[in-house]
Amino acid sequence: MVDALIEVAGVEKVFSVRRKAGRLRRVREEVRxxxxxxxxxxxxxxxxxxxxxxxxxxxxxxxxxxILVPSAGxxxxxxxxxxxxxxxxxxxxxxxxxxxxxxxxxxQRTTLWWDLPLKDSYELVxxxxxxxxxxxxANLERCVELLDLAPLLDVPVRQLSLGQRMRGDIxxxxxxxxxxxxxxxxxxxxxxxxxxxxxxxxxxxxxERGTTVLLTTxxxxxIEQLCHRVMVIDHxxxxxxxxLTGLLAAGEGERMLVVDLDRELxxxxxxxxxxxxxxxxxxxxxxxxxEASAAPLVAAVxxxxxxxxxxIREPDIEDVIARLYAGGTATPVxxx
Amino acid sequence: xxxxxxxxxxxxxxxxxRVATAAGVFTNTVFGFIVAYSYIAxxxxxxxxxxxxxxxxxxxxxxxxxxxxxxxxxxxGGIAELQDRIRTGDIAIDLHRPADLQLWWLAADxxxxxxxxxxxxxxxxSVGALFFELALPDHPLTWLLFLTSALLAVVVSFGLRYLxxxxxxxxxxxxxxxMIAGLxxxxxxxxxxxxxxxxxALAHTAQLLPWASLLQVPADILLGARTGADALRGxxxxxxxxxxxxxxxxxxxxxxxxxVVVNGG
Numbered sequence: 001m002v003d004a005l006i007e008v009a010g011v012e013k014v015f016s017v018r019r020k021a022g023r024l025r026r027v028r029e030e031v032r033x034x035x036x037x038x039x040x041x042x043x044x045x046x047x048x049x050x051x052x053x054x055x056x057x058x059x060x061x062x063x064x065x066x067i068l069v070p071s072a073g074x075x076x077x078x079x080x081x082x083x084x085x086x087x088x089x090x091x092x093x094x095x096x097x098x099x100x101x102x103x104x105x106x107x108q109r110t111t112l113w114w115d116l117p118l119k120d121s122y123e124l125v126x127x128x129x130x131x132x133x134x135x136x137x138a139n140l141e142r143c144v145e146l147l148d149l150a151p152l153l154d155v156p157v158r159q160l161s162l163g164q165r166m167r168g169d170i171x172x173x174x175x176x177x178x179x180x181x182x183x184x185x186x187x188x189x190x191x192x193x194x195x196x197x198x199x200x201x202x203x204x205x206x207x208e209r210g211t212t213v214l215l216t217t218x219x220x221x222x223i224e225q226l227c228h229r230v231m232v233i234d235h236x237x238x239x240x241x242x243x244l245t246g247l248l249a250a251g252e253g254e255r256m257l258v259v260d261l262d263r264e265l266x267x268x269x270x271x272x273x274x275x276x277x278x279x280x281x282x283x284x285x286x287x288x289x290x291e292a293s294a295a296p297l298v299a300a301v302x303x304x305x306x307x308x309x310x311x312i313r314e315p316d317i318e319d320v321i322a323r324l325y326a327g328g329t330a331t332p333v334x335x336x
Numbered sequence: 337x338x339x340x341x342x343x344x345x346x347x348x349x350x351x352x353x354r355v356a357t358a359a360g361v362f363t364n365t366v367f368g369f370i371v372a373y374s375y376i377a378x379x380x381x382x383x384x385x386x387x388x389x390x391x392x393x394x395x396x397x398x399x400x401x402x403x404x405x406x407x408x409x410x411x412x413g414g415i416a417e418l419q420d421r422i423r424t425g426d427i428a429i430d431l432h433r434p435a436d437l438q439l440w441w442l443a444a445d446x447x448x449x450x451x452x453x454x455x456x457x458x459x460x461x462s463v464g465a466l467f468f469e470l471a472l473p474d475h476p477l478t479w480l481l482f483l484t485s486a487l488l489a490v491v492v493s494f495g496l497r498y499l500x501x502x503x504x505x506x507x508x509x510x511x512x513x514x515m516i517a518g519l520x521x522x523x524x525x526x527x528x529x530x531x532x533x534x535x536x537a538l539a540h541t542a543q544l545l546p547w548a549s550l551l552q553v554p555a556d557i558l559l560g561a562r563t564g565a566d567a568l569r570g571x572x573x574x575x576x577x578x579x580x581x582x583x584x585x586x587x588x589x590x591x592x593x594x595x596v597v598v599n600g601g
Contacts, residue, residue, distance in 0.1 A: 067431040069594055099434035111429050115349045124345060127338040128435055156352070 005180060005212050006041040006064065011073030013059050013236075033059040034236045037073065043179070044210040046202075048227035050217060052325050056236040057216040061182050064214070065104055066095035077102065078179050100129055103173035107185035110165060111172055112157040118168050119153040122175060129176035136175060143171035146201050163194030170198065174205065181205070183215040187222055199225050220317045234325055244317075245291075251320035253290040256313040257297055258283065262306040271300045282308075290315045338435060339443040346414070346447030350455075357455045360405055364460040368401040372468055386532035388561065391471040395559040396530050398464030400551055402457040403486060406449040407493040407550045409525055410518045414448040415441065415497040419514065422504040431593060438585055442494055449490040471559045478557070481567050485554035488574035492549040495581025496521070502585065505592040526552035546581060549574040 013034040018026040034056040041047055051057050062068035063075060066082025075081065078101045082094040105111075112121040126136045144150050147167040152160060160168060166186065173181060183202070187195045203226060205211050217223065223230055223244065230247050232240040240250050247253075257274065260283050267276040268284055274297050278285040288297055294312050301307060350357075375393045379385055388396065404410070418441055421427045430437055464470060473479060500517045504510035522528060524547035531542045531552050542548060553570040556562040562570045 062428060065428075065432045067428055067593075095431075096434050099432055102432070104429075104432050106428060109426050109429050111433075113345060113349065115352050116345060120345060120348075124338075124341055127341045128433060 003043045004040040005043045005078055007076045008037050008039050009074045011037040011070045011075055014071040032236055039241060041212060043212055046206045046213040046227050048223035048230045049214055051233035055233045057233060058184055061184050066098045101179050103178035103181045105169050105173045105183045105186055107188040110169055112168055114158050115156055117154045117156055121172055125172050125175050131176045139175045147171055163190050180212045185217055187219050202226060232324055248290040248315050248320050251324040253315035253320040254287040255290050255315055257286040257294060258311045259301055259307055260309040262308050339439050342440055342443040343447035346444040347451045350448050350451045360456045361459045364401040364404060364456055365463050368398050368460050368464050371397040386530050391469045392559045394468040395470045396555050398461050399555040399558055400527050402461040403551055405452040405456040407489045409521045409527055409550055414445045415501045419501040419504045419510045438589055445494045482554055482558040485557050485571055488578055489550050489554050491578040492546055492574055495578060495585055496546060498585045502588050502592050521547055525550040546577040549577050
């Protein structure tokens, strides 16, 4: 892969937790949050990182930002190893150097100053990242325009709605021209309009600036609309890494052919590659693999049955993912 | 500079809590009267208790109220927020910034303290001076020494509270430790009674502990119990504790940020 911006090799994170075992006894237990994580992300890619709650998404992001130290493995972002002890700044040197090159948005937390006007937080960002004046002004202007922030700049953050605050947070993460933007559930709790605004902004940032984006989400529409590449993590392991179409195949996604016959008939059978899953009056549902062509199927049905009308339903990505989660680590698939 | 911006931002942030500040001024003033009348009763029975005459004792009482908010004697002050951020995992936000955690919070705490020194310090002390005979200095240099001492008091106080807050990285809930720290601060700073009032052994030991830097030292400079070289020795003691506590805070911080778990998803 050309110009890998994020390199993760054999990364593991083990937490040691104390668990109650009886009235007073506590036992120390090791919980493996992430294990054997291997992937690279090229400059300019936009990658969706999904998985059920507790799968290890946030742990991965925290390691990639340098605030959580991996138990094993190697990790580099923009050529920087955040955990290297050498260089200026001692132990925290790598983390601080990396911090200037990345932007982070945690959907459930805010980086903004709660009691002060939004623009004060931006002024602080400017000083914190030592953003040159011209860059700062240009970036702020762009964010204000695309995220509709103009009426909000003088409003104390505590008075912003969730959607407004999220837009404010995303702008704050981009004022210093980061090479990578991590978004941890950027659309959580937002209404449809706010979600659409955030998505179109992210698409624009990625396309125009070439900013590499890694986003975690539970909203699969985010992935469908934004990401060419999806990584699925479950129980701390990558169970899928590839494009969305491949994900459907990996999750044994099926398309559905819905046919209306001219009268009620017994379930259609003898059509190769399809099975009838439901009959309701003259209407019947035939499932067939997502990657197969529908044409021969339609021809086969039309040849033998009195076909009046038909429609094809695309596989539901939610179902596919649910199946993938349920399958757990049974079928690790390496994709594109 | 970044940390100057953090300090001013923090100052302005606390300035927005006008009702809280007004309520604080009222509380400090009322408590000033309560403590002052208690001291009057005590000094009536035992004149020159701890070597203070009555006006000096009154000054001590009102200085305590004036510094209470700025040095956060009895609570975490602005650092309670840090403790909360560690507990909820919001600390993740602070850690991914290209800024030093300790300097950031020190700057924020100084901004808060300056506001509270003005907001909650000036009024109670003025009210005290209006209703009681206080032993306030005539010389502007003494006032300057007092302000320096008060500022050092804030830094020492920050050093202590920062350590308490960092403990939350290991403790599930730091409230208990914060309570113990508040109690120690209240007693050993001289807030309950000036330290020289206690038996010699206790008084001498307490004078050397970091909490004495929070109230006993600045109050003694203001009311004239520490003058000349003695005042400078007081400032030196405060500066020593400030440096030692900040250094210890850095050590704990570097250990904490490498070892710990950041809470929450």
